[in-house]
Amino acid sequence: MGKGGAAVKLYEVRLVLKSPAIITRRRTERGYIRPPEYIPGSTLRGAVVTALFRAGPLGEEDLSREASQPSILASAAFPLAGGHRTLPATPFMARCKLCGHTQDLTESAARALEGGHNPEFPGFCPRCLSRGLVSPLESMHGELVYLDGDEYKTFRPRTFRATSVGISKTRGSAVREMLFEYEAIAEGSEFWARLAVADGIELPGRLEVTLGRGSSRGFGWAELSLTQVQARPAPDRGVFIALSPLLPEKAWEWGGSRVEVERAFGRTFRVQLGWDIRKGAPRPFATLVKPGAVALVSQSCEPAALRAGLPVALNGDIITGLNALVPVDEYYRLLRG
Numbered sequence: 435m436g437k438g439g440a441a442v443k444l445y446e447v448r449l450v451l452k453s454p455a456i457i458t459r460r461r462t463e464r465g466y467i468r469p470p471e472y473i474p475g476s477t478l479r480g481a482v483v484t485a486l487f488r489a490g491p492l493g494e495e496d497l498s499r500e501a502s503q504p505s506i507l508a509s510a511a512f513p514l515a516g517g518h519r520t521l522p523a524t525p526f527m528a529r530c531k532l533c534g535h536t537q538d539l540t541e542s543a544a545r546a547l548e549g550g551h552n553p554e555f556p557g558f559c560p561r562c563l564s565r566g567l568v569s570p571l572e573s574m575h576g577e578l579v580y581l582d583g584d585e586y587k588t589f590r591p592r593t594f595r596a597t598s599v600g601i602s603k604t605r606g607s608a609v610r611e612m613l614f615e616y617e618a619i620a621e622g623s624e625f626w627a628r629l630a631v632a633d634g635i636e637l638p639g640r641l642e643v644t645l646g647r648g649s650s651r652g653f654g655w656a657e658l659s660l661t662q663v664q665a666r667p668a669p670d671r672g673v674f675i676a677l678s679p680l681l682p683e684k685a686w687e688w689g690g691s692r693v694e695v696e697r698a699f700g701r702t703f704r705v706q707l708g709w710d711i712r713k714g715a716p717r718p719f720a721t722l723v724k725p726g727a728v729a730l731v732s733q734s735c736e737p738a739a740l741r742a743g744l745p746v747a748l749n750g751d752i753i754t755g756l757n758a759l760v761p762v763d764e765y766y767r768l769l770r771g
């Protein structure tokens with residue numbers, strides 16, 4: 435994608451779950467973590483590619499090429515809260531436990547970083563201090579936030595937990611080892627995301643996809659509506675916010691696009707990067723920074739690919755669904771829009 439400056443289109447996606455979706459719990463070294471409150475970009479990308487193959491625009495050859503040369507990339511899909519886009523909070527947003535006030539120092543941190551200074555993190559609640567109370571603030575990094583007027587609110591999609599028994603196809607009986615617990619995102623939940631699509635692939639305005647596990651049992655049916663949006667040019671050097679997990683590497687490159695990270699802020703987590711279908715083996719573990727990470731970067735990227743996240747080659751695997759970046763002013767436009 436983006437080779438030789440080929441045009442890449444940017445789409446905003448709205449997704450409505452028509453049935454509950456089981457987003458697979460991800461493996462960590464200590465066990466499983468509960469499903470994220472967003473749909474990973476790699477899951478959304480896989481669903482769109484499969485649906486386009488079923489509907490016709492992609493053929494067999496396109497499908498096998500997608501594994502090594504993705505022409506469709508997706509940011510993570512974050513929930514819509516009553517029509518408001520939610521975005522992952524940055525490490526410079528913090529909440530007061532006493533009065534509930536949210537202090538957001540992201541924009542001043544961005545100015546400091548771009549000027550070569552150290553950013554300031556939220557410390558004590560300014561509202562409580564003015565009333566003579568010293569209340570430490572709690573980091574909100576990675577929580578999903580939206581703006582209700584000028585007030586920050588946090589949001590979590592409605593989920594429920596259930597236990598399922600695997601049925602052996604040959605014996606027709608419940609297989610004890612296959613008893614598993616899952617968490618599902620409720621039907622009716624809405625999400626938004628961005629897709630970068632190589633020129634030459636025409637996306638329909640609407641697309642029905644299946645997400646996550648259990649689609650043969652009716653889980654994970656979703657309807658997508660796709661609107662092409664303008665990918666504005668982004669600054670060559672500046673502070674960006676990640677709309678997906680971020681790979682904490684110094685630089686990454688893909689199809690003529692390049693990102694160099696000077697500084698990055700955010701909490702890390704270690705996770706297994708899914709299952710490699712071609713090799714029939716689990717992918718390796720990687721350390722990632724939570725969505726909402728703030729990074730000072732130099733970039734020369736195709737604007738749409740930057741927003742959906744450049745793929746990364748890791749131990750011979752092509753990993754997608756990471757490194758979606760937006761400039762700080764665009765983050766706030768999305769939050770207010």
Ligand SMILES: [Zn+2]
Pocket residue numbers: 530531532533534535559560561562563569
């Ligand atoms: Zn307070």
